[in-house]
Amino acid sequence: MCLAIPGQILSISGDDPLTRTGRVSFGGIVKEVNLAYVPEAKVGDYVIVHVGFAISIVDEKEAQEVFEYLRQMEELGELQEQAT
Amino acid sequence: MRFIEEYRDPESAKRLAEAIHKTVTRPWTIMEICGGQTHAIMKFGIDELLPPQITLLHGPGCPVCVTPVELIDKAVELASRPEVIFCSFGDMLRVPGTSKDLLSVKAEGGDVRIVYSPLDALQLAIKNPDRQVVFFAVGFETTAPANAMAVYQAKQKGVQNFSILVSHVLVPPAIEAILRSPTCRVQGFLAAGHVCTVMGYTEYEPIAQRYHVPIVVTGFEPLDILQGVYMCVRQLEEGRAEVENQYVRSVRREGNRPAQELIREVFEVVPRKWRGIGEIPQSGLGLREPYQQFDAERRFALSTGSVEEASECISGLVLQGVKKPPECPAFGTRCTPEHPLGATMVSSEGACAAYFKYRRGVQAAR
Ligand code: SF4
Numbered sequence: 001m002c003l004a005i006p007g008q009i010l011s012i013s014g015d016d017p018l019t020r021t022g023r024v025s026f027g028g029i030v031k032e033v034n035l036a037y038v039p040e041a042k043v044g045d046y047v048i049v050h051v052g053f054a055i056s057i058v059d060e061k062e063a064q065e066v067f068e069y070l071r072q073m074e075e076l077g078e079l080q081e082q083a084t
Numbered sequence: 085m086r087f088i089e090e091y092r093d094p095e096s097a098k099r100l101a102e103a104i105h106k107t108v109t110r111p112w113t114i115m116e117i118c119g120g121q122t123h124a125i126m127k128f129g130i131d132e133l134l135p136p137q138i139t140l141l142h143g144p145g146c147p148v149c150v151t152p153v154e155l156i157d158k159a160v161e162l163a164s165r166p167e168v169i170f171c172s173f174g175d176m177l178r179v180p181g182t183s184k185d186l187l188s189v190k191a192e193g194g195d196v197r198i199v200y201s202p203l204d205a206l207q208l209a210i211k212n213p214d215r216q217v218v219f220f221a222v223g224f225e226t227t228a229p230a231n232a233m234a235v236y237q238a239k240q241k242g243v244q245n246f247s248i249l250v251s252h253v254l255v256p257p258a259i260e261a262i263l264r265s266p267t268c269r270v271q272g273f274l275a276a277g278h279v280c281t282v283m284g285y286t287e288y289e290p291i292a293q294r295y296h297v298p299i300v301v302t303g304f305e306p307l308d309i310l311q312g313v314y315m316c317v318r319q320l321e322e323g324r325a326e327v328e329n330q331y332v333r334s335v336r337r338e339g340n341r342p343a344q345e346l347i348r349e350v351f352e353v354v355p356r357k358w359r360g361i362g363e364i365p366q367s368g369l370g371l372r373e374p375y376q377q378f379d380a381e382r383r384f385a386l387s388t389g390s391v392e393e394a395s396e397c398i399s400g401l402v403l404q405g406v407k408k409p410p411e412c413p414a415f416g417t418r419c420t421p422e423h424p425l426g427a428t429m430v431s432s433e434g435a436c437a438a439y440f441k442y443r444r445g446v447q448a449a450r
Contacts, residue, residue, distance in 0.1 A: 003120055003304075004226065004278045006087040018237065027085035034203065037229055037343040046087060048281060048334050051173070051230045052201025055340055056281045058087055062332040066311050070096055073103050 004050035006058050007033070009043050024049060087333070091305030092128070100310035101133040104317055111137040112320050113269045114313060115262070115405050117255060118276035119146030119433025120304050126442040128306045134313065141269065141405030142438075144258050145276050147223045148175050148431035149403060150358040151251045153391045156181035159249055161386060162218050163189045163196050169212060171205035172220035174198040179430045182391050202234035202248070209238070209246035218380045221248040226278040228252055228369060229343035232350040235371065235378050247380040250370055253356055255279050256287045257367035263295045267406050272316040274302040274309070277331035282347075284339025288327045296325040303331035350375050359427055360400030397426035402435050409439040416440060 007024040014020045017036060024033040024047060031049075035041050038054045047054035116122060122142040125131055131140050144150055160181050163170035170186070177187045177196070190196040195215075199205050202219050209217035221231040231248060238246045255276060262268055275288060280301045288299045298319035302312030312330040319326060329335055347369070356368025371379045380386070396414050401407040409415050409428070419425040421437055428434035432441075 004281070006085070008086070018233070018240075034201075034230075034233065036233060037340055037346075039342060048278070050226055050278060052203055053230045053233070055226070055229065055278065055343060056334045056336075059333050063087060065332050066091070066307050066330075067096070069311060070099055074099070 004048045004055060006046050006048050007031070008046050009033075009035075009041060012041075012043060022047070022054070024054070088305060091303070091307040093307065097128075097130075097133065097306050097310055100307065100314055104138070104310070104314050105135045107314065107317050107321055108135050108137050109321060111139070112271050112317060113139045113141060114272045114274065114316050115141040115143045115270040116274040116302070116309070117143040117145040117259065118274075118279070118304075119149065119431065119435070119438075120278075121145075121274060121276070121302065121309055122435050123433050123438050124304055124306065124309060126438040129442075130306055130309055133310070138313065138317065140313075142402070142408075142435040143262070143273075143405060144358065144361065144403040145224065145255065145279075146403075146428070146431050146433040146435075147227070147251070147253060148179060149399065149427040149434045150253055150361065151176070151179065151222055151427065152357045152359045153181055154357070155249065155251045156185070157183075157391065158381065158386045159186055159220055160184060160189055162249065162380060162384060163194045164192075165216075165384075167216050169195045169197060169208060169215050169217045170220070171197050171199045171202075171208065171217060173222065175431050175433075176220055176222060178424065179427045180424060202231050203237070206234045206238055206243065206246055209243050210241070213245060216245050216247070216383075219246070219248045220251070222251045224253060224255060224276070224279050225283045225347075226276075226281070228347045228351065229282060229340070232346045235350050235375050236346060238378055239375060247378045247383050248371075249380040251356075252351065252369035253358065254353070254367050254369065256291060257364050258358070258361075259288075259291055259299075260295075261361065261364050261367070262404055263291070263297065265404065267404075270297070270405055272298040272320055273300070274312045274316065275299050275327075277301060277303040277308070277335055280329075280331070280335045280339065282340050282343050284337050284344075285327050285329065285335065286337060292325050292327050298325050299327045301327070301329045301331050301335050303334070358403075360397075360403045362400075399426035399428040399434075399436065402428055409436040410443075412436070
């Protein structure tokens with residue numbers, strides 16, 4: 001039920017902050033999404049969408065974190081092996 | 085799809101699993117709170133990648149599963165009224181009430197509609213001024229901003245024929261209830277990434293401290309879950325008990341402020357009964373005074389009674405991580421997704437349904 005998926009904002013319409021909506025593409029499937037909770041979202045941003053509402057903007061830099069983490073772990077792993 | 089596929093990369097998953105194998109020195113029991121995570125763990129076989137010392141327990145984080153029978157009965161009662169258009173998310177339709185579910189009401193001619201968003205239900209009310217539109221507002225903190233917005237807009241627009249049947253529950257009180265139980269085996273938690281996207285994770289910090297239990301805010305893709313487990317295991321091995329955030333691409337410590345403001349405007353914290361668990365104080369949301377005209381229970385003066393659960397179903401123990409679904413004698417025989425005895429078999433995020441779908445026949449009660 002808490003399923004929420006990332007999609008990219010194609011366009012934004014409306015000036016009322018409560019009903020500002022975006023057309024959001026989920027891998028090609030486009031849906032109308034309420035943007036009231038992501039006031040700083042702009043066209044091109046990826047947002048996490050749950051039951052018709054964007055609840056966050058995907059942080060593109062942080063999104064690389066897990067891969068960065070893997071790389072660091074690998075380096076640590078190397079260090080451990082050299083130490084033994 | 086971007087931000088989904090890359091987190092399913094099998095190579096990276098293998099490397100994370102290796103890192104977990106290297107880190108673990110003794111047995112640990114970790115609970116994932118959210119049913120969405122349970123589903124992903126079963127679907128991608130994540131538990132099978134983990135070293136045998138790690139046991140994953142499945143938590144109560146499926147709103148469909150914890151909605152009490154009384155509320156299903158109320159939904160059935162409302163949906164049966166000729167003047168009502170009853171709107172719900174699809175997964176509530178097959179949850180068994182005392183005598184029937186919403187799907188049978190629909191089959192008998194009740195106007196039951198599946199909607200994607202509570203705003204769709206509000207639109208239906210505006211388009212059908214001569215009918216009463218009731219939305220079944222079920223969910224955790226993730227769904228609360230959407231339901232709050234529907235009620236807020238209904239009030240602003242003066243929509244008289246819209247109301248919600250509220251069954252809103254909160255995650256932190258459930259974690260505390262699990263930790264306080266004398267049968268608790270959980271040593272670390274994966275907290276639900278989308279709940280925390282809305283609420284942030286400051287509420288979890290005192291819990292981690294008080295019960296000395298690590299809590300890692302975790303996403304829903306295989307790499308997220310593996311990294312969450314890794315971070316949790318590291319804390320356990322090092323004797324730390326902190327709140328860490330794995331799902332940084334969506335979760336900020338303070339959460340989504342505008343969403344929290346609207347939740348607080350419309351809802352207040354109230355005690356709630358959880359199916360299979362019982363009443364937990366301060367564990368849910370109810371409408372605040374200025375919005376109570378939109379409370380379906382008030383508008384329709386529904387009977388309040390408490391109902392006994394089917395005795396055979398052990399979903400309460402499953403939801404608290406005490407038992408695993410295959411330990412239930414009815415699992416896969418008298419209880420299947422076609423003929424569910426309990427809600428954990430209905431929802432695709434329920435632990436029983438996830439085991440049934442992905443592990444039938446496999447000896448899964450590890
Ligand atoms: S298998 Fe069915 S009866 Fe057994 S705990 Fe799960 S939902 Fe209840």
